[in-house]
Amino acid sequence: AVVYPMLVLFAAGLALLAAPPTNLSFAVAGFLAGLGFGSLGSTVQVIAIRAVPEQNLNRTVSTFYLMLDGGAGLGPVVLGLLVPFTGFAGMSLLLSLLVVALLGLYYIMHARRSG
Numbered sequence: 001a002v003v004y005p006m007l008v009l010f011a012a013g014l015a016l017l018a019a020p021p022t023n024l025s026f027a028v029a030g031f032l033a034g035l036g037f038g039s040l041g042s043t044v045q046v047i048a049i050r051a052v053p054e055q056n057l058n059r060t061v062s063t064f065y066l067m068l069d070g071g072a073g074l075g076p077v078v079l080g081l082l083v084p085f086t087g088f089a090g091m092s093l094l095l096s097l098l099v100v101a102l103l104g105l106y107y108i109m110h111a112r113r114s115g
Contacts (some may be wrong), residue, residue, distance in 0.1 A: 003043060003110075007103050010036025014096035018089040041068070048111065 013033025016025055045064055052060045082091045 003040070003047075003106055004103060005037045006039045006043065007099055007106070009033070010040065011077070011096045011099040011103075012036075013097060014092050018093035018096065 009032050013029045013031070016032065019025055019029075036099035045061070048060055048064050049057060055101060079091055079095070082094070086094060
């Protein structure tokens, strides 16, 4: 249940980045996106760890960080290819919609089964 508000905060921050920029909107967008994304990291790691047997913990944590680092390295490159077509505001809006879609994916893959 705690993942949903984090995803909503992250999506709201990204959506606010798509709005015409002001100092206040930029600061609020950074706060919302940072709070949502920053909280998600440790939370989804705990979810991953709880989903595997103890003998697989090392592999699970390693795979988690491999994917996190891969996304941090490749994400800006791939998203940078969108900017000429969408602009930065359009890219932020698309990412916000992606995060909203992840709400549904999270429900289908995890929350529905656990409760």
